[in-house]
Amino acid sequence: MKEKLYIFDTTLRDGAQTHGVDFNVDEKKILASKLDELGVDYIEGGWPGANSTDTQFFNEKLKFKNSLFTAFGMTKKSGRSAENDPGLASLINADTPSICVVGKTWDFHVDVALGISNEENIDNISQSIQFLSSKNKEVHFDAEHFFDGYKANPDYALQCLKAAVDKGARWIVLCDTNGGTLPHEVEDIVGEVIKLISGKQLGIHAHNDTGNAVANTLAAVRAGVRQVQGTINGLGERCGNANLISLIPTFALKTEYANTFDLSINVNRLDQLTDLSRLLDEMLNRVPNRTAPYVGSSAFAHKGGLHVSAVNKDPKTYEHIDPELIGNRRQIIISEQAGKSNIISRLKSAGITINEDDKTIQKILDQVKEREFNGYSYDGADASFELLVKKVLGEMPKFFEVMNFSVNVKNRGEEGQTVSDAVVKLKVGDEEIIGNGQGVGPVNALDKALRNNFQSGGYSELIKDLSLIDYKVRILNTGTDAITRVSIESSDRNQKSWYTIGVSENIIEASFRALIDSIEYKLMKEKAEPLH
Ligand SMILES: [Zn+2]
DSSP states (O other): OOOOEEEEETTTGGGGGGGTOOOOOHHHHHHHHHHHHOSSSSEEEEOOTTHHHHHHHTTOOOSSOOEEEEEEOOOHHHHHHHHHHGGHHHHHHTOSEEEEEEEEEEEEIIIIIIIIHHHHHHHHHHHHHHHHTTTTTTEEEEEHHHHHHHHHHHHHHHHHHHHHHTTTTTTTEEETTTOOOHHHHHHHHHHHHTSSSSSSGEEEEOOOOTSHHHHHHHHHHTTTOOOEBBBBGOOOOOTOOOOOHHHHHHHHSSSSHHHHHHHHOOOGGGGGGGHHHHHHHHHHHHOOOTTTTTSSSSTTEEEEEHHHHHHHHGGGGGGSSSSGGGGGOEEEEEOOOOOOOHHHHHHTTTTOOTTOOOOOHHHHHHHHHHHHTTTTOOOOOOOHHHHHHHHHHHHOOOEEEEEEEEEEEEEOGGGGGEEEEEEEEETTTTTTEEEEHHHESSSHHHHEEEEEEEHHOHHHHTTTTEEEEEEEEEOOOOOOOEEEEEEEEEOOOOOEEEEEEEEESHHHHHHHHHHHHHHHHHHHHTTOOOOO
């Protein structure tokens, strides 16, 4: 009989307390519905009464299919009864089946931050938990600074936990609030707590200040806790919270955990994890972390002939899991060491099949090598690579031809505002079109000029949802001349990014080439018909 391991997501509460993160109600609703679909056990929505967004969010009275909606608050203030505490009243009014209240368990904090006696703090915990339990709520007690508290005064820290258990808390969540505890300490301390409180009632809430939030969570689970708190992408203040995007697949796919625990998350839903991770980045306008475990675009990227030929024989040679299980994909990176096997794999993953002995493969290889000599790098520039191949194969439709372009950068004196004007002349079919665009920078202006061109050229509908997510410039020094390499990450409504590249001695031209590749790739993906 497997034991149940509960997943508690706090992206919308602890994650939202991060510097620079400011979810609105709609964003919270979108994330909550994705988390519900994934099947996490608890979704902590925020702190009703603490700010207008959270209050409004709870006023929506959301109902979930799989998850228990959870409101967060604090134990009652000293000097008033639980019944008369406005904070607890907001929690009850939020009308959720589950409530999480945070309270102090470190005597130092009780003294310095609250300025009350140890007994009074315990009394506040007891009364708050008793009050909430009497309202038929499933109550989580977040034991703030528990690990630091335990190290300073173990008896007192444990008394605080015991008070909450005795008054009916379903869960006691051990928090490493300052994130300084190490895995072996977590394992030892949880081992002590469990002598007093069953692991079936214990949770772990780890912060990542030593880079060990995931490791600490695993240590706590090994020591017996059965509820795990964390956030999507490890979002959270300072160095973040435990990353559920790493923890969930670990629990679901790694034998030791998978054989021991049942998760509410359906294994067939794990393939939503990569999209969920990217969705949050998109919302926060952040560049996805390429090296993120499991879901990063480099997590299953292979470079170098030997690795690639082994992966082709059996992916297990260099992959710890099948990337598709969590919605990621294998990437074969083209590099200067590119051999035929890289090219073949790369073609395969782009859905292009060519016979291994086909002379075209050598042609593609030659082109890649020549371009790399000139400063191109197809590492991760998957879209530009695909375009190159299609052109060599003669399979690339000619959507348009660039006749010429110019960019003018102006500073309007006093106000110091700089604007760029671009003019692009294209040939679409037999027609020549001129487009103008104005933008904050030259690349922005060129982008707009191209889109304006297409407004008269018929492709505009197809590229309407194309957005440029990231723009990177590298200056390569080759002898006396400096060459600029620009890579652009683009995305569209499907949220799958593609990467293009442009190289030139001129930064604007390099950017323009990467931009053109991105648009051509998008038109190809949309199966656009070349205009005549
Ligand atoms: Zn926290």
